[in-house]
Amino acid sequence: MHGDENERYEAARGLARGRRPARVLDVADPRAWTELDETVREASARGVLAPHDRLTRGRPGLPPPWWTRPGSGGPRLGSRPGEAELALALCDPDGRIREAALGHAGSRPGVLPLVAIRSTDWAPPVRERALGVLRTALPDAAPRTLAVTVPVILRVAGRRRGGAAGALLEELLGGCPEATLASLLLNRDRATRRLALRVAVARGHLDAGRLARIASADNDVVVQGVASDAAIAAMTAETEEEVLGRLLAGRTGRTRAAGVTALRRAGRTPEAEPFLYDRSAMVRACARWTLRQGGTDPLPLYRARCADPARTTGRAPLGLAECGERGTDMPVLWELTAHADPAVRASAVAGLRSFEVSGRDRERLLPLLADPAPGVVREAARTLEPVAALLPPAELARLTGPERPPHVRARALRLLAAHGGAVHAETAVRLVEDADPVPDPAAALPGQPPAGRRARLRQVWRAWLA
Structure with missing residues (x-):
């Protein structure tokens, strides 16, 4: 229904x-x-x-x-x-x-x-x-x-x-057959799966391997958490390889984070190093904690990885920013904004945002709004949003031109909307007749529902045309 x-x-x-x-x-x-x-x-x-x-x-x-x-x-x-x-x-x-x-x-x-x-x-x-x-x-x-x-x-x-x-x-x-609980663990309703899992764990129906499989396959974060914790608690020397293997290969950050944390219990802390560069911030944080528990400082590992462009991986620059020092590590991130891999460039820009770029740095970020990779443009726009009113409106308007890729035009238009002023009004009027429907002028007016954005846009047009 x-x-x-x-x-x-x-x-x-x-x-x-x-x-x-x-x-x-x-x-x-x-x-x-x-x-x-x-x-x-x-x-x-x-x-x-x-x-x-x-x-x-x-x-x-x-x-x-x-x-x-x-x-x-x-x-x-x-x-x-x-x-x-x-x-x-x-x-x-x-x-x-x-x-x-x-x-x-x-x-x-x-x-x-x-x-x-x-x-x-x-x-x-x-x-x-x-x-x-x-x-x-x-x-x-x-x-x-x-x-x-x-x-x-x-x-x-x-x-x-x-x-x-x-x-x-x-x-x-509490007293139903094990097969009944097993069927409810596969139910489409997540509340049902949560209850069935808690009951099955309390009754000891699931071994560590089965719990690890549930944690790595289910799409509900509560089920993932309960199953991961139970799998680690039930893990033995015989099941350690299976449990850790499934958790560390999990599709979600919560599952991988549980596996990385469990590496300390298993005495395998060095194996956490590859997860310093995981796409999930939670996993990266757990990897740093696990390495520190084993006596390894993760910061030199990040610096060594980012110092060699050939070895720099996607989230390494962001991980460096999460535990690095502004004066020492920010120049490295700026260099990586020109890396050949777009994932590294995007990660470097996100890392710069965590260091709070200065006024002069804003001018250095503007060219990244024209990057061919949508991920880089997205991170650059997010970094510039708080200071959109200080950006040169003519440059933003130029980035909305018809020769630009859709992802560049859309992000530049949102920044221009936050800037406001006559340049934004003129650009909005021009884009109404644009053949490319991707940058919706109404969508560039933040903080309002779609109907409200369009009504406000009509006001902008009338004021400009008057």
Whole structure:
């Protein structure tokens, strides 16, 4: 779901036409279930979903096939409802209908996520009955049912009345089969993976190698952190090579940083040196700490690497700036802004920014705004942004010319916008008729939403043309 109003209502209409929830929802997304619950009530209140549509599959004039109102009492269960009818009944604005629907829900795994939502219902009878259904149905539920129900429980557990559902889930996972936890570790919902991992670690189900694999493969930073720490804690002499190898080769900086830090525990601190030049600032910092713990000062290593252009690697200049001295190391960084490797040039400019360039240095950075490498131009523009008002506007305007590459034009235009003045207004008017759509004049007005930027740009144009 998550679409516009018509798309959300169409899911409710699909249920009214007898289509199962799996046919109208992305059942693996817990938000789809909570949105369905809200949409059915909203659609009913607005008349988009007629009362008979909610329970009779669109047969006007017919009573609901599975419940009746006997006198002044509440709904009485009749024939077995279909899954679509049951889903709508569980979302019905009438609490008596929701409560009656729960009597059929325990044997229908396809609607257990809606039962989870009802476990936080404002009506105590509905809430207690839903918790009873979950308590009975979840322990024997198939992995595919848990895969869609557990994320919904976690999503509603933070609600005002969701504590009981959250406690029930923790109790369930505390004693569930290992295979169930293994399947939840692969769930699309990151909150589910986090909980499953914590439970699996607490129960000792995962060995160090498996934890290292999870840390290196998962894209969630919390999972990466928990799995990395657990892998290192469980690491033995036999598993050391596998664990460190996977962590150090991890795709994310957090995982590699954990591996670099663990090198000290393994007595392998010299192996941290290559990570002094890692693309992640966290990894570089951990590598410096690990080397210092082993008695090696990283600063001479950085200086030696940056002194030889043939050996200088991408992030070496930035690492030098992170632990170097302004008077000693800044000249080296200036020299590296002319390096043949664009990654080294960009890193050198970023390092200069950390040293806070002076007024004279600003003039030296201006030519780098025309560098053929987008990364170098990006770092140069970021360095010059705080002093954009002091830059020569004519030079910035020249960099927005049609003969320049798009990345140069776009960055120069943003700096010119921060500068302001007549030159910026004239350039903005010229770029309106520009054939190249990359440098959007409106995007060069910072601090405003797109609509506001364009409105402000129109004002600039009118003032200039007047």
